[in-house]
Structures are given as structure tokens and as C-alpha cells.
Amino acid sequence: MLRSASRGRVLSLAASAALLLPLLSGAPPAGADVPVADSLQRRFEAAAERHGVPGSVLLAVSYLQSRWDGHAGAPSVTGGYGPMHLTDAATALARSAPHHSEDGEDARGDTARPARTGAGTEPPSPEELPARLRTLERASALSGIPAEELRTSAAANIEGGAALLAAAQREAGLAPSADPADWYGAVARYSGADDAATAAAYANDVFEVIRTGEERVTDSGQRVALPAAPDVVPETGRLAALGLRAPERGPVECPETVACEWIPAPYEEFGDGDYGNHDKADRPVSQSIDYIVVHDTEGPWDVTLRLVQDPTYVSWQYSLRSSDGHVAQHLPLKDVGWHAGNWFVNAKSVGLEHEGFLTAPDSWYTEAMYRASARLVRYLAQRYDVPLDRQHIIGHDNVPGPVASSVRGMHTDPGPYWDWAHYFRLLGRPLTPSAGPDADVVTIRPEYASHRPVYTGCSTAGQACPPHGSGAVRLHTAPSADAPLVKDIGLRPGGQDSTTGVNDTGARASTGQSYAVAERRGDWTAIWYLGQKAWFHNPEAAPTAVNARGPLVTPREGLAEVPVYGRAYPEASAYPAGVPVQAVSPLPYRLLAGQKYVAGLKTPGEYYYAPVFDSSNHRVVRGQEEYYQIQFGHRIAFVKAADVRVSQD
Secondary structure, three states: OEEEEEOOOOOOOOOOOOOOOOOOOOOOOOOOOOOOOOOOHHHHHHHHHHHHOOOHHHHHHHHHHHHHHHHHHHHHOOOOOOOOEEEOOOHHHOOOOHHHHOOOOOOOOOOOOOOOOOOOHHHHHHHHHOOOOOOOHHHHHHHOHHHHHHHHOOOHHHHHHHHHHHHHHOOOOOOOOHHHHHHHHHHHHHHHOOEEHHHHHHHHHHHHHHHHHHEEOOOOOOEEEEEEEOHHHHHOHHHHHHHOOOOOOOOOOOOOOOOEEEEEOOOOEEEEOOOEEEEOOOOOOOOOOEEEEEEEOOHHHHHHHHOOOOOOOOOOOOOEOOOOEEEEEOOOOOOOEEOOOHHHHOEEEEEEEEOOOOOOOOOOOOOOHHHHHHHHHHHHHHHHHOOOOOEEEEHHHHOOOOOOHHHHOOOOOOOOOOOHHHHHHHOOOOOOOOOOOOOOEEOOOOOOOOOOOOOOOOOOOOOOOOOOOEEEEOOOOOOOOOEEEEEOOOOOOOOOOOOOOOOOOOOOEOOOEEEEEEEEOOEEEEEEOOOOOOOOEOOOOOOEEEOOEEEEEEEEOOOEEEEEEOOOOOOOOHOOOOOOOOOEEEEEEEEEEOOOOEHHHHHHHEEEEOOOHHHHOOOOEEEEEEEEEEEEOEEEEEEEEEEEEEEEE
16 A cells, blocks of 8 residues: 555645526537538537637637547547647546556666655545546536536537637627737636736747648548638737736746646655655756656646645656646756656656656646647756657657666656657657668658557446547557567566557567668568567558668677666775665566667766765776667667667668
């Protein structure tokens, strides 16, 4: 049983009283959407006209929420449904569990001291949910459309969203207007933000979409277009009338383009050598910051804030809110958070927790949060010279177990439904080919919306999850979909096959990850993966990877195999007196002669010694032994530079 949180309180916002206006007689009958290519576009146009909302405003708000996708009725990570992201989070709470509270992973990841796992907590009751997580019930009251239809019918959902926007305009004392510029205040209110900076950032994003325009084919095969209107200048002064609070910006380290406030994590001593919930440091003076780690909280915003302010819990640098992209910073970037489950990675990374709880494990992430996250990552990458690639911008599910015994307990967020390709487009580094057809390296990049491998175990073990776009490909032992999946001996020491389980990373390669090509055969490509040849379907007509180039490592001449490590620690002779030597302990994998793996950074062995509260005794131990980071499986790993030779594709 995990230690329960003894401090903090649930930070909940009182839900706003909804003004229940007369039902709108013009609402369309609910039911299945017309399956023609432009039916969704016409639904937007009809709803906008019926409620007196400019079509560009309705389309842009929907784009910032869902990119016009319906997700087949599946909710977002915060219980938002449909193209307009109407929120109904109450049904998710019974299954909500912050992911640092799961058994198995020591978030601190330092085997030199006792494990630090998350504290248990209870999710808020439905009555405690803020208004931003209950917009679907108000949309139902305004439109007269039953809640279930708002969840499952894209047409009804768009109607409900238009009703909410029209109501926001009325509540501001403004008449309907055909001019998009007059709707800035209504758009800001639609965000659900309770502070002016976040509402403004959300509205600014919506109007940026209006100015630049967008066009795409949705997950249901619908083509939707919003023509660019570069001359639209919104009436930003309307924001003041909303009466929103000013955020506690404090000493935040955020770009000006995101709404960011300071909600500090505590640094507190308990006695008997125990303290929490992070470590003081002096980065980047003491150590470089080499990684940015993407997490999913699997808990709602208020609970996430409660936990990170609990000194008995664990910590990370930033939290991001799903509905509007709001950012909270908890630690100075110079300090080390306990979030990745690997102390080497923690000491050299920044952790970003993205709000979300498991309404269903096929849940999706809002465009508002993707955009805020990308802006924050661009800022951090520029500040610390972190390359914008998948060797340095990694998911929690890409962090290796530090030692063999920890491999099975490592976490799997943000999972196969995080859209890395879209994220890297927002980062300004789209994943494009960089080599010809016979390249020795491939970068995984399926078309997210149409690539829908079957996953199981979302709600019931062995049961297929609802179809959903995915950025991951499945890896087989032979060039056939009927061939067994490759094995991961770290996850299954007994040698059992990997599975299609949604949280099973044993035979999975993710968008943006680069691997050395082992063989090509027809529509199939083999890569070197966890010490074996792994095949994935990569047809020319619908490729799931792009050809790339990069440095490759292989065992140096004379070595049949070399060990693989989950952390890059110094040799024993590097430790000064008073600092216990940390074991250089290999993982249960081997890099075999003749195999090649894509190399990332080259780093000296480092260990940040910080086992006590008094930070004056903290030390960075740096050795002469150097390591290469490699893309070894779904997770990164390390090999000693002395064990390998490097070639450039």
C-alpha cells in the first residue's frame, strides 16, 4: 500500500451557475451523420447560421479543441466529446488514478536510496468538478439535445458547441455579429479558463487559426476547410468584461506565448533522513539538461496540483491543462524533479505532465494542450540547447529501467495515442525523409489518423480497444502479420511473446524513433531492435516509415556482444571519498556483433549524488568512461563508447 497523502487539499473550482435559456427549436434531429465527404463542413455551416455565430469562429474553436475529429465518440483525456470537446468528466472519475501512484516504478529512480513512489489519493466527486469539465450538460440544456447524443453524434455536438458560444456572447451583453472580431470575449469564455492570461492565450490561438486558415481530412474521412482571413483583428478589450482573475505568475520560466503560473512543489525535511519532493541542484552549471520528458498525468488538474504540492509525493517541472493549454510551473529548472523513474534521466531532464485521466484508454489530447506544450518545449530546447528530435524529446514510455529489476515496472505514458508527428510539426521539426530509398536508417512515421493497429486491454484484458489513430507500429519476428511479435526479455524474462496490450511496449516502435535497417523484403522492413531482427509492415503505397540517416553503433572488432545499460554512470575510480560507488549494472539485453543501432548523444558517465536534504553536500561525479545513447527498443539505452565503433550512414 502506498503512503497516503497527508497534506494539501483538493483544489476545486466551484462550478459556475448555468443560465438555462429556452430550448432552441432549430436544433437538428439527432442521429447518424450523413456519410458524405462534405457533410461535416455543412453541419458547421448550418449550426453557425442557426445560432448566429460566424462560421469561421465555430470552425476555429473546434479546430483548437479537436482538429475537427470526432474520435468515434471516445472522450478526450479530460472527458471532452466530439469536435467541440464538450466535457462530461464525471463518468471518468471512478477509474482515475494518477500514474505516479501505480505500483512498480520508483519515480526518483535512484537505487542509492529508498524508493519514492506516489501517494494514494481520491479523485474529486462529480459535484467538485469545475465548470470547464461539465460543459456538455450545459450544452444539453441550451440546445435541447440529450447528453448521449451530444457525446456520440458529431452533428449534435457541433450544435451544442454553437449554442455555448452564442450563450457566451449574450452573457457578455453583446448582440450576435457576423464579424468574427466581435467574438473574442465569447471565445475566451468558451475556453473555461478561470484566469485572464489563459483565456487570452486560448482566444489568441483561435484567432490565429482564423487568420492562417486550416484544411484537413478528419478521422471520419470528412474534408473540412477554414479559408484564411489574415485581416481579422479581434476586439481583445472584450476580455476585461469577463472578470477573470490574474494568475500567480511568480518566478515562472515560460515563454510569453503561453499562460503560465507559479504553483511551487515543496522542499521539506521529515526527519530520519526522509524528505521531499525533489532535489536542489544548479543546472545547467552543474549538469547539462539533455532531455524533455512527456508524461500524461492520468489524473484531473485539481488532483494533479494537490499531489505535486504534497511533500510526501513526487515532482516534475510543469503541468499542462487539457481544456485550454494552461501551464503551471512547480520547480525551478535548475532543480531536479522525481518523475521519470530513472535517476540519470531525472538529473538531466525537464518533466512535462499533460493533464488526462482514463475516461477510456483510447482517449485523445486537445489541440490547445498540444500547442501550449510545443511552445513550452521550443522555449526549453532553445534555452538549454536540446535538439528537437526523438532522442531528446522523449515520452515517459521511452525512459529505460535503470537496472534489470526495474524494467518491468517502468511506465507507459503518454502511450500509443500521443500524436508525435503532429507534435513535431508544431515544434517546427516535421518528420520528413532525409535519405534515399536504400538508406541504412528509417524513422517511424505512420499516418496517424488512418493507421489503426488493434490494441487490447483498454478496459478488459484481451478485449479489443475501440479503433483509434496511432503513431506506433507493431514488430514481428518475420515479414508477415501472422508471425509472432518479437520478445522483450526484460519485460518477460521467461521468454513469452509480446502482446497487443495497449500498455505492452515490448514489440512497438513509435513515431519519430529511428532504427538501423536490417533487411527489406517487399512491403516489409526489418530493423535491429532489442538484439533481434524485428519486421514491420511498410508498404510503398502507404509507408509507415521514412528513410533517414544518422550515426550507427556496432560492437567493435573482436567483440561478439556488448552489454546495454539503462543509465550512464561513472567508473568506480571516479567517485571521491564520501560518495558511495554506484554499480554499473547492465540490463538483460545484449548488442550483438553484426547489429547496428542509431546513436544519439555521447556523454561522460555522470552521477548526481543528492541523498540528503542538505544540498551543500550534493555532488556531481563525472568519470572518464563515455557512453553513447542508442535507440535500442521502444526505450532508449546506453552502451560504453569503448565497446563500440561508430559509422555515419
